[in-house]
Amino acid sequence: xxxxxxxIHDRDEKRAGxxxxxxxxxxxxxxxxxxxxxxxxxxxxxxVPKEEVNDVLAILEDVSRTRExxxxxMPPEASPVGTFxxxxxxxxxxxxxxxxxxVERAERx
Numbered sequence: 001x002x003x004x005x006x007x008i009h010d011r012d013e014k015r016a017g018x019x020x021x022x023x024x025x026x027x028x029x030x031x032x033x034x035x036x037x038x039x040x041x042x043x044x045x046x047x048v049p050k051e052e053v054n055d056v057l058a059i060l061e062d063v064s065r066t067r068e069x070x071x072x073x074m075p076p077e078a079s080p081v082g083t084f085x086x087x088x089x090x091x092x093x094x095x096x097x098x099x100x101x102x103v104e105r106a107e108r109x
Contacts (some may be wrong), residue, residue, distance in 0.1 A: 001103040002053050004046040006060050009033065009094040015044035015063040018097075021044065023059055047106055055097065064096035 008016050012027070020027055027046040034041060046056055068090055 001106050002046070002048055002050050002068075003101050003103050004048060004053060004056050005032070005099040005101065006046065006096050007041050007098075008044060008060070008064055010040040010042060011094060012064045012096065013044075015062060016042075016044065019063050020056070021061045022046070023055065025052075025056060025059075039102040042050065046091045053100055057100075060096050060098055064094070066095040 001066065007088055017027070017029060025046055027044045030043045030045070032041045038057070066104045
């Protein structure tokens with residue numbers, strides 16, 4: 001048994017949940033926040049037999065997309081506020097980060 005932990009950008013989480021349900025996978029979804037831009041994510045916990053891990057990974061890869069976004073980054077010692085004009089910086093956002101871990105025991109009650 002394996003536990004797939006997938007951290008997916010909020011823009012992709014509905015597609016991921018729908019695709020996983022259509023394929024017959026059960027999961028638990030938890031709202032999370034993180035990353036450089038502190039944007040919303042959803043963390044999916046998916047318990048599967050090891051033979052089905054690649055199926056889950058294929059679904060997550062298919063529905064998760066990275067995007068480019070421009071953000072204004074303030075210098076660390078920007079004081080007083082308003083004296084610096086920032087240039088937008090292009091960063092990649094979205095997609096998914098996936099961890100696959102061994103499960104010693106799983107119970108369903």
